[in-house]
Amino acid sequence: MIEGRTGEWEVVVGLEVHAQVVAEAKLFSGAATAFGAAPNTQVSTVDAAFPGMLPVINRHCVEQAVKTGLGLDAQINLHSVFDRKNYFYPDLPAGYQISQYQQPVVGRGRVEIELADGTVREIGITRLHLEQDAGKSLHDQHPTKTYVDLNRAGVALMEIVSEPDMRNSEEAAAYLRKLRSILRYLGTCDGNMEEGSLRCDCNVSVRRAGETKFGTRAEIKNVNSIRFVMQAIEYEARRQIEILEDGGSIVQETRLFDAHRGETRPMRSKENDFDYRYFPDPDLLPLELDPAWIEGLRRGLPELPDARKARFVAELGLTPYDADVLVAEKSHADYFETVAAGRDAKLAANWVTGDLFGALNRLGKEIEASPVSAPALGELLDLIRDNTISGRIAKDVFAAMLETGKSAGAIVEQRGLRQVTDSGPIEAAVEAVLAANAE
Ligand code: ADP
């Protein structure tokens, strides 16, 4: 709830996420999709819309969309249709985008999010459909000209549309983090927002507390980080509240988020679907899926973050908080499991979420580039368990491992850190001290 001048307001948010499909080739052509290639080096005649070229569906992209649908606990539609969405733009040589309109490949699903206070909420997924990305207009290469790069043209995107189920920016952020985590576990989208593999349109409206009808929404296009999504929602909600409290009304429109100013501003009035003159693409047959093929994909799904978290809590005895921190990134959870295998899981969780994450943070490194590998950290924990070193000395050994890349065992031997637990030599030492200092 947001406190306005005239009372309390509720924010309503629905997100449309464009997720780039992990695939070697484009949705309807064999051109490559690698990020960062020189302009116009990954363009086929289909992507450039040469006359008479025909699209051929990439089976792998369909598989990725279906897997994602299964990961979102969604309905998979056995029959779906590709449509042409017509509009003109220099980076869209065909004059239309191939998308799915009334009959998407994936229908209703859901995502569970957990908020900071531990509350769990379910966010509805309206649909997921496959579509082509457009090319890119480059405005900064020449003072008076705009160049067009078609490398991205035709790359497969999944548009994932949520229900208007979120009620503030925190929930929107939690939803995006969760969605990204699921996509990464599935390997269907790398979730990299800086490279544009995950882009988010935020639909925002407000209504008075207790009101049951939704207000008119504004759609903020292409916000490219979770922090900006939160800022855009908060700014936009306040803007709408001010207008309504001044007796004005909200116009449905498309807005842009200006990250430098932290504000949204108008881009264009909302176009209607009929402006796009959607119709089924006559070059493509409807997509017919075999239920047995879908079942095969379902059986092959990896363990997803919710299930992994539940297992970490139930079987390894972690706190829900630690489990949550560990499962958010698949690479973190994998690292932890290697360390924890056959060892004290809680101790492993403390070392990974505390010492290791702290060190990686300081070094500005991702876990993949960690100077201490999971087996190496495991070896350190073994030295604590068999009393070779104490827990306190282990911290020094860990610091040395980070610095030198050497194994825990080697550092302990070289520096003579081996702890003496045999009472014989200790008693002898005590005797010697007492004898020399009898008084
Ligand atoms: P369009 O296709 O024109 O973008 P949709 O009806 O498909 O419109 O909705 C797009 C997104 O807007 C969805 O994520 C939906 O949840 C969200 N949305 C719809 N109505 C509202 C509203 N009143 N306030 C906030 N979000 C909304």
Ligand code: MG
């Ligand atoms: Mg939309």
